[in-house]
Amino acid sequence: MDKGKLLDIYAKMKDFNKIIVIVHKRPDGDCLGTAFGLKDIINTTWPKKKVQVAAESVGYLNFLGKADDIKDEDFDGALIISVDTASRNRIYDQRFDRGDMLIKIDHHIPVEDFGDIDYVDIGRPSCTLIIMDLLNEFSDKLKISPVGAKALYTGTLTDTGRFKYSGVDGDTFRSVASLYDNGLETKEIYSHLDVRTDQLTKYKGYFLQHYKKTPNGVAYINILPKHIKKFKVSLGEATSLVNELGYFDDCPIWILFAEYEGKIVRARMRSKGPAIDKLANKYDGGGHRLACGANLGTWKRSKLLLEEADLLAKQYKEES
Numbered sequence: 001m002d003k004g005k006l007l008d009i010y011a012k013m014k015d016f017n018k019i020i021v022i023v024h025k026r027p028d029g030d031c032l033g034t035a036f037g038l039k040d041i042i043n044t045t046w047p048k049k050k051v052q053v054a055a056e057s058v059g060y061l062n063f064l065g066k067a068d069d070i071k072d073e074d075f076d077g078a079l080i081i082s083v084d085t086a087s088r089n090r091i092y093d094q095r096f097d098r099g100d101m102l103i104k105i106d107h108h109i110p111v112e113d114f115g116d117i118d119y120v121d122i123g124r125p126s127c128t129l130i131i132m133d134l135l136n137e138f139s140d141k142l143k144i145s146p147v148g149a150k151a152l153y154t155g156t157l158t159d160t161g162r163f164k165y166s167g168v169d170g171d172t173f174r175s176v177a178s179l180y181d182n183g184l185e186t187k188e189i190y191s192h193l194d195v196r197t198d199q200l201t202k203y204k205g206y207f208l209q210h211y212k213k214t215p216n217g218v219a220y221i222n223i224l225p226k227h228i229k230k231f232k233v234s235l236g237e238a239t240s241l242v243n244e245l246g247y248f249d250d251c252p253i254w255i256l257f258a259e260y261e262g263k264i265v266r267a268r269m270r271s272k273g274p275a276i277d278k279l280a281n282k283y284d285g286g287g288h289r290l291a292c293g294a295n296l297g298t299w300k301r302s303k304l305l306l307e308e309a310d311l312l313a314k315q316y317k318e319e320s
């Protein structure tokens with residue numbers, strides 16, 4: 001934790017009367033939780049400030065809050081805070097540099113600095129936990145409502161796999177404890193996260209019957225538009241099943257390939273041993289040591305990635 005930089009961020013939030021929080025493209029629970037949690041802290045602490053969130057909406061996360069329709073003039077004289085995003089091109093609203101000042105708050109392995117202040121803490125397993133660091137560091141000044149606590153808890157849950165992934169530590173639970181002290185109610189959160197449509201349930205059946213394994217231990221599946229269409233699920237829903245491939249003893253790496261609009265292929269990569277971030281970097285991606293995304297473009301490149309992942313699995317098995 002960098003207390004000096006947290007003080008800088010606090011001072012800027014206090015200074016500016018217009019603040020826009022921007023998430024990354026195709027947002028997940030952590031980045032939306034971070035954005036709506038931060039919005040709630042600013043609104044609860046300084047009710048007169050105007051805070052907007054720039055994000056696309058994702059059905060199952062709509063309970064966290066509603067994104068704003070942001071006009072060009074909203075950026076004039078505003079403080080922009082980019083959350084959970086490692087590189088410029090992944091920022092959801094590309095007008096991010098039109099404000100007076102830009103702050104980057106992130107927990108991914110750094111790709112590039114782009115803020116006037118860059119606060120990156122890869123030791124935190126979710127970006128929401130950095131917001132909680134800020135909250136706890138200035139607990140005599142900053143306030144949060146149960147609505148913000150709900151958002152921060154949700155992001156922590158989704159990015160840590162419900163406190164299961166590496167990076168979860170005592171600080172994680174101390175931070176979460178303070179959310180309970182601020183009125184956190186978890187029942188509603190689980191009622192939104194623990195639902196599955198008939199369509200996705202049936203697609204999951206298909207998914208579990210059609211994954212494959214490489215010779216040395218990479219479990220993978222290719223998600224094609226025709227499957228999505230047939231089962232009437234969204235790509236977001238289909239790709240949320242990635243960790244269904246994480247149960248195999250003989251597969252330390254698992255990858256979900258999916259074809260997006262314009263025939264663009266992307267990968268979600270996960271590992272329970274070998275570091276995969278360098279491999280993701282080679283394929284225009286990145287993220288964390290054991291959880292990454294990659295932008296392949298074509299199915300041809302997905303085969304190359306798979307071959308290299310297979311090699312990593314092989315080396316890992318030989319070493320351990």
Ligand SMILES: [Mn+2]
Pocket residue numbers: 030031084107126127159
């Ligand atoms: Mn995150």
